[in-house]
Amino acid sequence: MSAPTVTAPAPPRSRSAKDVARAVFKRQETGLLGVIILLGFVVSLLNSNFLRTDNLYNVLQTVVVVGVIAVGQTFVLIAKEIDLSVGSVLALSAVTAGSVYGSGANPWIAMLAGIAVGGVCGLLVGTVVVIGRVSSFIVTLGMLSIARGLTQLVTGGLPQSMPSELSFIGQGRVFGGVPVSVIIFIVLVLLGQLLLTRTVFGLRVTAIGDNDAAARTGGIPVGRTRILTFVLIGLLAGLAGIIFSTQVGVAEAQAGTGYELDVIAAAVIGGASLSGGRGSIIGAFLGACLLGVLRNAFILLALSPFLQQLSIGLVIVLAALFDQGRQGNLRHLSPAALRQRFLSGR
Amino acid sequence: MSAPTVTAPAPPRSRSAKDVARAVFKRQETGLLGVIILLGFVVSLLNSNFLRTDNLYNVLQTVVVVGVIAVGQTFVLIAKEIDLSVGSVLALSAVTAGSVYGSGANPWIAMLAGIAVGGVCGLLVGTVVVIGRVSSFIVTLGMLSIARGLTQLVTGGLPQSMPSELSFIGQGRVFGGVPVSVIIFIVLVLLGQLLLTRTVFGLRVTAIGDNDAAARTGGIPVGRTRILTFVLIGLLAGLAGIIFSTQVGVAEAQAGTGYELDVIAAAVIGGASLSGGRGSIIGAFLGACLLGVLRNAFILLALSPFLQQLSIGLVIVLAALFDQGRQGNLRHLSPAALRQRFLSGR
Amino acid sequence: MTTTEKPAALEVAGLAKSFGAVRAVRDVSLAFPAGQVTGLLGENGAGKSTLIRLCSGEMRPDRGRLTLAGQEVSFGSPLEAIAAGVVVVHQEPLLISELTIADNLFLYDLGERPAYAAARRGENVARARELLRDLGMTDYLPDPATLCRELSAASRQMVDIVRALSRQPKVLFLDEPNSSLTHEESERLFSVVRRLRADGVAVVLVSHRLAEVFSIVDHVIVLRDGTFVAAGDPTEIHEQRAVALMAGERKRAVVAETVAERRDAVAHARDAEVALELANLSGEGFADVSFALRRGEILGMSGLVGAGRTEIAEAVIGARRISGGRVLVGGRPARISGPGRAQKLGIAYVAEERRTEVFHAQTVGYNLTVRILSTLGPFGFVSARRTNAAARELTRRFGVKTASTEAPITSLSGGNQQKVLLARALAAKPRVLILDEPTRGVDVGTKAEIYATLRELAHTEGLAVWFISSELEEVVELADRVVVVRQGRLTLDAPNTAGPQPIVAAAMGSTEG
Amino acid sequence: AACGGGDDSKAASGPSDVISGRPAPTDQKPSSQVKVAMIGFANNPYWVSVKSGADYANRVLASRNGKVDWIVAGDNIDVQTVSSAIKGADAQGYKGIGFFIAGEGNCADIKTLSAKGNKLGAYNTLFDCVGSSGGTVNYAQEQYKAGQTAAKEMIKATGGKAGKVGIIVSQFTAPGSEQRRKGFVDGLQGSSLTLVGQGVEAKDSASNTFTAAQNYLQSNSDLVGIYATAGGPFGAAQAVAAAKKQDTVKVIGFDITTENIDAIKNGSMYGVIGQDAFGQGYNVAIQLYNAAVTGKNPDQVSQEAEAPFVTKDNLAQHDPSSVPLGTPGAS
Numbered sequence A, B: 001m002s003a004p005t006v007t008a009p010a011p012p013r014s015r016s017a018k019d020v021a022r023a024v025f026k027r028q029e030t031g032l033l034g035v036i037i038l039l040g041f042v043v044s045l046l047n048s049n050f051l052r053t054d055n056l057y058n059v060l061q062t063v064v065v066v067g068v069i070a071v072g073q074t075f076v077l078i079a080k081e082i083d084l085s086v087g088s089v090l091a092l093s094a095v096t097a098g099s100v101y102g103s104g105a106n107p108w109i110a111m112l113a114g115i116a117v118g119g120v121c122g123l124l125v126g127t128v129v130v131i132g133r134v135s136s137f138i139v140t141l142g143m144l145s146i147a148r149g150l151t152q153l154v155t156g157g158l159p160q161s162m163p164s165e166l167s168f169i170g171q172g173r174v175f176g177g178v179p180v181s182v183i184i185f186i187v188l189v190l191l192g193q194l195l196l197t198r199t200v201f202g203l204r205v206t207a208i209g210d211n212d213a214a215a216r217t218g219g220i221p222v223g224r225t226r227i228l229t230f231v232l233i234g235l236l237a238g239l240a241g242i243i244f245s246t247q248v249g250v251a252e253a254q255a256g257t258g259y260e261l262d263v264i265a266a267a268v269i270g271g272a273s274l275s276g277g278r279g280s281i282i283g284a285f286l287g288a289c290l291l292g293v294l295r296n297a298f299i300l301l302a303l304s305p306f307l308q309q310l311s312i313g314l315v316i317v318l319a320a321l322f323d324q325g326r327q328g329n330l331r332h333l334s335p336a337a338l339r340q341r342f343l344s345g346r
Numbered sequence C: 001m002t003t004t005e006k007p008a009a010l011e012v013a014g015l016a017k018s019f020g021a022v023r024a025v026r027d028v029s030l031a032f033p034a035g036q037v038t039g040l041l042g043e044n045g046a047g048k049s050t051l052i053r054l055c056s057g058e059m060r061p062d063r064g065r066l067t068l069a070g071q072e073v074s075f076g077s078p079l080e081a082i083a084a085g086v087v088v089v090h091q092e093p094l095l096i097s098e099l100t101i102a103d104n105l106f107l108y109d110l111g112e113r114p115a116y117a118a119a120r121r122g123e124n125v126a127r128a129r130e131l132l133r134d135l136g137m138t139d140y141l142p143d144p145a146t147l148c149r150e151l152s153a154a155s156r157q158m159v160d161i162v163r164a165l166s167r168q169p170k171v172l173f174l175d176e177p178n179s180s181l182t183h184e185e186s187e188r189l190f191s192v193v194r195r196l197r198a199d200g201v202a203v204v205l206v207s208h209r210l211a212e213v214f215s216i217v218d219h220v221i222v223l224r225d226g227t228f229v230a231a232g233d234p235t236e237i238h239e240q241r242a243v244a245l246m247a248g249e250r251k252r253a254v255v256a257e258t259v260a261e262r263r264d265a266v267a268h269a270r271d272a273e274v275a276l277e278l279a280n281l282s283g284e285g286f287a288d289v290s291f292a293l294r295r296g297e298i299l300g301m302s303g304l305v306g307a308g309r310t311e312i313a314e315a316v317i318g319a320r321r322i323s324g325g326r327v328l329v330g331g332r333p334a335r336i337s338g339p340g341r342a343q344k345l346g347i348a349y350v351a352e353e354r355r356t357e358v359f360h361a362q363t364v365g366y367n368l369t370v371r372i373l374s375t376l377g378p379f380g381f382v383s384a385r386r387t388n389a390a391a392r393e394l395t396r397r398f399g400v401k402t403a404s405t406e407a408p409i410t411s412l413s414g415g416n417q418q419k420v421l422l423a424r425a426l427a428a429k430p431r432v433l434i435l436d437e438p439t440r441g442v443d444v445g446t447k448a449e450i451y452a453t454l455r456e457l458a459h460t461e462g463l464a465v466w467f468i469s470s471e472l473e474e475v476v477e478l479a480d481r482v483v484v485v486r487q488g489r490l491t492l493d494a495p496n497t498a499g500p501q502p503i504v505a506a507a508m509g510s511t512e513g
Numbered sequence D: 001a002a003c004g005g006g007d008d009s010k011a012a013s014g015p016s017d018v019i020s021g022r023p024a025p026t027d028q029k030p031s032s033q034v035k036v037a038m039i040g041f042a043n044n045p046y047w048v049s050v051k052s053g054a055d056y057a058n059r060v061l062a063s064r065n066g067k068v069d070w071i072v073a074g075d076n077i078d079v080q081t082v083s084s085a086i087k088g089a090d091a092q093g094y095k096g097i098g099f100f101i102a103g104e105g106n107c108a109d110i111k112t113l114s115a116k117g118n119k120l121g122a123y124n125t126l127f128d129c130v131g132s133s134g135g136t137v138n139y140a141q142e143q144y145k146a147g148q149t150a151a152k153e154m155i156k157a158t159g160g161k162a163g164k165v166g167i168i169v170s171q172f173t174a175p176g177s178e179q180r181r182k183g184f185v186d187g188l189q190g191s192s193l194t195l196v197g198q199g200v201e202a203k204d205s206a207s208n209t210f211t212a213a214q215n216y217l218q219s220n221s222d223l224v225g226i227y228a229t230a231g232g233p234f235g236a237a238q239a240v241a242a243a244k245k246q247d248t249v250k251v252i253g254f255d256i257t258t259e260n261i262d263a264i265k266n267g268s269m270y271g272v273i274g275q276d277a278f279g280q281g282y283n284v285a286i287q288l289y290n291a292a293v294t295g296k297n298p299d300q301v302s303q304e305a306e307a308p309f310v311t312k313d314n315l316a317q318h319d320p321s322s323v324p325l326g327t328p329g330a331s
């Protein structure tokens, strides 16, 4: 008797080089890299400074803070959660480090204290999300306010000086001009990609975001993994706060305001799905770079800053539409489908 | 016809006064009203100015802008969508009205143009969400940037004067001191509640947010209803823009920055669920009032605004936790459940 | 209960579990013998899946004890159960779509190994290939490096099965493992089951495909309404007896009552006008389907799960694309662009899963009236008074047991929720009613009530009813006329007077040609 | 009660002598206590100076049956937030209300409350509508003129060389920052300096200013100056120092703050323009008190604050740490 539902599956075969090439082509990352290269090419035609190595380092340096948090946000989005509090947590971590240092502590202790505060914020958020069963949107919306309020309480609204011993993090350059923060960023991206795709933790995150019930019955500690994901983004936001504040040597209470949207934009442009399960750290890196290149291009070409804001919005929407198309979710817009729709009288 | 062969069930009875009382007690709105009254009582003990009518009108007047949009956001949340672009759309509408007036048009035409621009923004968002199948979080995140960019392009960054003929909207008082904007707000809340609970449109919005698939097989025009919901919030954001700018007589390009989170907070505190299907316009009104009273209390009691920010964050999280508890989703935290959990050695 | 000579691998005593008002499992005591295949039989909602969840650590029983190989056990999580050798293949394959087959096969590793450990994904692929080779199932799955999101429903089920087999179970529960497998694939699965039996594993098989079940079982257990009914070997509890035990007595009486009536109905319907006609309808999942539905007629559509029945119904109401053929409503060709249009043409549809049809956060009244909102007031307004009146009338007419129309829908039992769905569809006074699996998860008594309601409506008001059902008995009992779908094509269209045999034959395709 | 972190004690102690060279409190004694609210924010060092001015005024008026409270309006610096703080202050019975004017929109409040008999004073930016709406005082730097001063100094600092200048603003939508930018742009007319684009926004953040400055330095090899109109100009100085271009790229910013003074001292910043932030608190509070007691507004509603240009050469007279609190020209 033949199969009523499925045609006989193709025999298992190793993937040929062509398959691999096709798979690479279909990846979000490749498309994004293509867009960045194209954009860079156009900009460099108009302003030859664009391709100077120090400008490229510069572009990277401007995206480090958003990019580092986007690494964490990708994990959070893959776990089907969201973190809106990152901008405030960044500031809280930075001013904590600044004021711990100001109270006489060792600069390194101050730095660790700042990063730890970020982790604690993530822990609190994760705990409320998991134990209180409140959507992470709400919890982190609350944390956005709470952390900012704490930041201002800590500082009284005034900038805190950061230890000059740490200024190499934000300002230092090594190997003939590569900014230290860029190296930290790239290392984190590589570690993040490894963590996501090559460790038990990363696969657990994918599992809980993709199918919570299956993960649960598969024995994955769903709650703990979810909490750890928030701790991870908290720590990364804390680190981003340190980088941000050592760039200029002061931690400001209003640092990072509004960054949540930039961070989410970078992760989503990089292929992270708000419905969980899918995302790529390299993609988030490229997403952050795309935003950076766009901003840099506007500066280099001395275009109106208003156009910049407008086009970043467009890029976000277009990236999401492109992703839907790539996933085959826009077939209802194919000419055949539309023809049927209209012929049937609607 | 008669009931076929079924055993006669107990006929559904009319609700007794006690049932009604219990139902009222269990509503989110009642709890919220209680919280507001309690808070008001405490504040008035500490500062007798709180209960002066003009202060109460002031409180209401400060929440009008957020509250009017929260009416729309409640619809959007009930439809299981979200709109992050409201702050920018508000500004775009306001400056459009200002510059249409500036170019010599009749003040009323200018106002309608401004509100219409809000509706168009909503229409665009809704169309991309429905046809492009992109999550509304992303589309409105994009619109947040796009509308702000357009606002700045329209104004070149400069404030636009609003027609003085319209200043009664934001500044006028009638019936011995009741601000016109407060009256507009309250009328909109009542109309909104009516629209939500007593019209086909409102009940359809509930259906698509509660269960999209069932709404679809039930013959509800899901896509059209969803688009209309975005148009509604767009129009309300536009109207809020007019109120906002006539309050102060000028339309500024940075108006409404960051309002999206306040608006969502008001709607969620008022009982709208991010997972769709549930929400109340009266609740959103009370949510906005709670935020207003909190802010006013901080000013009257001369407490630190930093504490204000912190406590607003806490209120958001606590409101969500309270709602989860009310819905019985926190039974796993009951002493019995915890005892079982720990006795079983986990 | 009957004793077997083989020792029990897993015994349960006094097991009970309720979900709110629903008592899914009530005080069940039974044993699954080692080295035997036990058929766990019962109607939809009898509590089979719940029993399995209680045995495998996915749920905690309200009461009762579990004894594994003579030792009392209590599983805090599925992982503990698996470690003790109790493994489940679920009714719905529980897979992570974004991970590969190999990752899913070794999913339990993720729970067992520390979070910081390396994931060994490459190694897993090699291990998976080896595993499939050992089980002789290499041909039934694509390469283990494939993402599960790309798999067909059958392959997904297969992955779940292979995963269970890889855990070297002592007790293996198969909860409808063959529901989306072909006969050939089931056979392959059964050969693995036989091998496990030879190794002394207690295999528990749940399936509604009784013929397949009886081809392999050594021992049969029957559940009904959450209670234990009988156990014995298949010679003792043969297929007919099992069906009788599963159904209980009430239902028998109803069946007996209606067989006589049907002949009149069939004769009567023969000259009634055609309400809905499908003419060579084709689309994704089905092809060249033609049949006519007359007023006053109850048409039962049978077939194996996955035969494409849902697709046909969805195409008719415009929820799916049609690639060929026509739909005629009341004799006239109709272009049905969507369910809303279908409703205007007098066609009401109730989709197959209750879970996806109910508006969970709303009241009973809302759920009853949501399809007739525009008739409840002028100019797009909905009058509260008229809504209430309509809802009360519907609860009364369809015998929905509810405290009030303001009660949340979730407070109703499953059967009553199903009645609400039916009442909601009928509220719009349709001429044609399409029901997909109308009684899934409905208890026997309610089922009888629903059948009676449908007959009454058809035979007295001339409603044309087309229902899709996977339960053979339901089709035999309720339908005036039967159509059978196999692989997306109609293989039988006949009056329902010949009993189940021709239906089974047409569904399985054994007497084809 | 004072706001902003419970430093009541600090506010209460300190000098309370009338400062010469600034408006003096009236000799007329009020029959009942006159309360003045000073509304501001707390997001950068500018506010510390404004608040210390308000606190000083409180000490001065304490013996004259007057009281000055410092009120932080919130965290969004916009017309709406200021407006609701003004209304809140009115509801609490403050006779005089001094506030940071966030835009022309705040004149609507001046109009309604002045009509009720309140005395309103605006600081930070000069708006014609303050006087025409019945306000009592509008004390601020003439920002367009300050922009022109900055342009003149920039031309001087770059020694007439041809080259590019980058502009970093707070927000294009912030009126004060925008006037400073316009004055600068107009002031460069006819010189050999040209602008890179229209400027970039840094939202008063030193980090953003740093990034923006870095972008300018990278993309324009012929950059000779950076002009920062708002909070955190030392960020630009740090970027210049990091690129080791202190000698060729001159940074001009605003506000005499510790960070900026340090940057001037170490040579990474060429100079800053003061705006008498202390006086924005002190002068406004005293004049509101006077108007509330006497019922008379000052002769001149619109009052231009002293805006010294401070460089390494004249730092000694303007460094607040080396002159008495409240000295004109030291904030």
Ligand SMILES: Nc1ncnc2c1ncn2[C@@H]1O[C@H](COP(=O)(O)OP(=O)(O)OP(=O)(O)O)[C@@H](O)[C@H]1O
Binding pocket: C019, C022, C023, C024, C042, C043, C044, C045, C046, C047, C048, C049, C050, C051, C091, C414, C441
């Ligand atoms: N999580 C749950 N919450 C509420 N009710 C449930 C839940 N799971 C099962 N039930 C109810 O318990 C009863 C038994 O369900 P169960 O799934 O065990 O039946 P089953 O015998 O496996 O049926 P089927 O043959 O359809 O799979 C049903 O009435 C069902 O609606």
Ligand SMILES: Nc1ncnc2c1ncn2[C@@H]1O[C@H](COP(=O)(O)OP(=O)(O)OP(=O)(O)O)[C@@H](O)[C@H]1O
Binding pocket: A005, C153, C180, C285, C303, C304, C305, C306, C307, C308, C309, C310, C311, C312, C352, C437, C470
């Ligand atoms: N969205 C889907 N994605 C993948 N496979 C699907 C999808 N919908 C249906 N199928 C598969 O298509 C086949 C036909 O499904 P369908 O639901 O129409 O069967 P059916 O005859 O209605 O059976 P039943 O109603 O008993 O489940 C099945 O194998 C099913 O698993």
Ligand SMILES: [Mg+2]
Binding pocket: C048, C049, C050, C091, C175
């Ligand atoms: Mg089951």
Ligand SMILES: [Mg+2]
Binding pocket: C306, C309, C310, C311, C352, C436
């Ligand atoms: Mg089906």
